[in-house]
Amino acid sequence: MAIQNTDRRNNIFLNIILIGLLTGTLDAVAALAWNYKANAGVIFEFIASGAFGKAAYAGGSTMVLWGILFHYIIAYAFTIVFYLGYPVFYKFFRNKYLIAFEYGIICWFVMNIIVIPISKIGLKPFHILPTLIGMGILIICIGLPVALFADKRRRRILAEKI
Numbered sequence: 001m002a003i004q005n006t007d008r009r010n011n012i013f014l015n016i017i018l019i020g021l022l023t024g025t026l027d028a029v030a031a032l033a034w035n036y037k038a039n040a041g042v043i044f045e046f047i048a049s050g051a052f053g054k055a056a057y058a059g060g061s062t063m064v065l066w067g068i069l070f071h072y073i074i075a076y077a078f079t080i081v082f083y084l085g086y087p088v089f090y091k092f093f094r095n096k097y098l099i100a101f102e103y104g105i106i107c108w109f110v111m112n113i114i115v116i117p118i119s120k121i122g123l124k125p126f127h128i129l130p131t132l133i134g135m136g137i138l139i140i141c142i143g144l145p146v147a148l149f150a151d152k153r154r155r156r157i158l159a160e161k162i
Helices: 002-034 040-058 059-094 096-118 128-162
Strands: none
Touching: 002 040, 002 059, 002 128, 040 059, 059 096, 059 128, 096 128
């Protein structure tokens, strides 16, 4: 029994590592596609500017790397919370697609109402189209992959109990 619990914990850890890499990469690709006219480095300098302020735009490749690191840290944070919290969401909504939708919107609110305003970027003006696009990106790139993998795990655990 102890071996099975260890395997399950290792599986959860491995799942989170892989899903976090997937969600972070999907979100980064979506950000680059949405801002296709901008240099990719500028996107990650913008992320780094949350910690370093305007100096991030003059920091070159070092700031791009910081931006990539911060981007993946945030993606992993959302992945961990959602993956581990999925059973709670499931109790209320019972539909993985609805849960993905809800979680993408929650991610948008956390980033745009809490994280960005307290960073050195500050509060951004509200515009409906970018808001809807941003929510859609987070629903597809974070909510959906995590919900699909977490639901697969939930079903596997239920099958083991039978």
